[in-house]
Amino acid sequence: MSSEKKQLSRAELVSFSVSVIILLALVGSLLYIWLSPRTRPAEFRIEIREIQNIRGEYHVWFSVINEGDETAKKVIVQAILPGSKDEPWTVFDYIPARSQVQGVFVFQAKPDPANLRVISFQKP
Amino acid sequence: MEYNSPWKKEWKDILRGISGSFLFGVPLLYTVEVWWAGNHTGPFQTFTVLLVTFGFLLPLSRASGFRVEKHYGWKDMLADSVTSLCIGAVAATFSLFMVGVLRPGLDLAAVLGKIALETAPFALGVGISDLILHPERVKEEERNSKDQDGGGLLRDTLKDAGATALGSIIIAFSIAPTEEVQLIASRLSSLWLIGIVAASLLISYMIVFEAAFVSIDVRKSQKGIFQHPFSETAFSYFVSLVIAFVMLWTFQQVSFQDSPEKLLSYTIVLGFPSVIGGAAGRLAV
Numbered sequence: 097m098s099s100e101k102k103q104l105s106r107a108e109l110v111s112f113s114v115s116v117i118i119l120l121a122l123v124g125s126l127l128y129i130w131l132s133p134r135t136r137p138a139e140f141r142i143e144i145r146e147i148q149n150i151r152g153e154y155h156v157w158f159s160v161i162n163e164g165d166e167t168a169k170k171v172i173v174q175a176i177l178p179g180s181k182d183e184p185w186t187v188f189d190y191i192p193a194r195s196q197v198q199g200v201f202v203f204q205a206k207p208d209p210a211n212l213r214v215i216s217f218q219k220p
Numbered sequence: 221m222e223y224n225s226p227w228k229k230e231w232k233d234i235l236r237g238i239s240g241s242f243l244f245g246v247p248l249l250y251t252v253e254v255w256w257a258g259n260h261t262g263p264f265q266t267f268t269v270l271l272v273t274f275g276f277l278l279p280l281s282r283a284s285g286f287r288v289e290k291h292y293g294w295k296d297m298l299a300d301s302v303t304s305l306c307i308g309a310v311a312a313t314f315s316l317f318m319v320g321v322l323r324p325g326l327d328l329a330a331v332l333g334k335i336a337l338e339t340a341p342f343a344l345g346v347g348i349s350d351l352i353l354h355p356e357r358v359k360e361e362e363r364n365s366k367d368q369d370g371g372g373l374l375r376d377t378l379k380d381a382g383a384t385a386l387g388s389i390i391i392a393f394s395i396a397p398t399e400e401v402q403l404i405a406s407r408l409s410s411l412w413l414i415g416i417v418a419a420s421l422l423i424s425y426m427i428v429f430e431a432a433f434v435s436i437d438v439r440k441s442q443k444g445i446f447q448h449p450f451s452e453t454a455f456s457y458f459v460s461l462v463i464a465f466v467m468l469w470t471f472q473q474v475s476f477q478d479s480p481e482k483l484l485s486y487t488i489v490l491g492f493p494s495v496i497g498g499a500a501g502r503l504a505v
Binding site (some may be wrong): 103104105106107108110111112114115118119122123125127129130134154167169172175188189190192193194195197220 | 226227230231234256259260263264266267270291293298299302303304305307309310325327329330332335385428501
């Protein structure tokens with residue numbers, strides 16, 4: 097069913113060469129990550145991007161940026177409002193190292209100002 | 221099996237490799253745990269995954285590989301395994317991008333981790349692609365089945381639809397009850413969904429008409445109403461979408477009270493693995 101052949105054709109050599117280049121780029125990037133020092137544990141910066149008034153409710157859009165070198169799992173972000181007993185929170189499944197995710201808190205009253213903080217996370 | 225030029229033969233071989241990679245890789249593409257694991261796979265671990273995959277590809281490219289004409293020298297085996305790994309990596313990267321897992325704001329280490337973990341199944345798919353999609357075998361089976369039931373326009377069409385539905389059910393059944401369809405659909409824009417439709421049609425066409433057949437004339441010689449390559453691809457996509465929708469409805473992922481946008485996006489997202497299963501079904505039955 098399968099025929100045998102002796103040597104690589106020029107077309108096969110071209111696809112092999114292209115493959116080598118792509119895989120070398122892949123391995124090179126891995127090597128770069130490996131060699132660059134990555135020692136900072138997960139640490140977070142929260143930015144409030146926008147506050148929208150939607151049908152009388154205040155939608156607070158925010159980003160959580162993990163500036164550390166380690167991925168964090170089950171990151172809980174809590175919002176603290178002055179003069180309010182409510183402390184709503186939300187969970188992000190994963191925030192990879194040096195990556196960011198976005199979320200929204202919805203408030204009845206205008207959050208002025210809304211303080212957001214990470215209250216806990218797990219090591220993956 | 222004659223090809224006009226070695227370039228055309230190489231092109232067909234690579235398309236066969238890509239087809240095999242999707243057939244084998246897609247179920248793991250729709251597995252959120254694989255994306256998550258990629259978030260914290262260190263560079264050493266990532267490299268090991270690629271190396272071990274390459275190790276499996278060595279014997280595979282001798283036993284099957286993605287080429288119709290086999291190489292048996294160790295140098296050629298090595299070269300074929302490198303090419304297989306690369307095809308797998310490119311197909312995996314494309315797929316991850318398509319389902320919105322690779323997105324801006326993601327760290328390079330996480331990107332590479334996700335790519336490497338998905339490359340493993342995609343590359344192994346390349347390694348066995350000639351075993352599943354060998355032209356002569358498919359051609360022979362096609363001919364045998366034609367001789368046995370004597371053809372008939374409606375019958376051929378029904379047979380194709382049935383085979384597509386069967387293949388689609390097998391793949392869509394295992395994905396529909398999981399959270400992935402919702403996860404993927406929720407992060408894609410309508411323009412992106414059109415891209416998924418295009419990719420679904422293209423890959424389905426590639427598997428049935430480019431990878432498994434030396435010439436589409438063989439497949440075209442079947443007499444079903446939808447037997448022209450383009451109409452058959454479109455028809456089987458329709459069947460796969462119907463199956464995807466039925467599966468989603470069965471597992472209560474969608475209901476008729478949902479918005480048309482939701483119904484459409486969920487169905488298109490599950491339609492991608494479903495149409496790939498459908499293409500495999502048509503080759504198998």
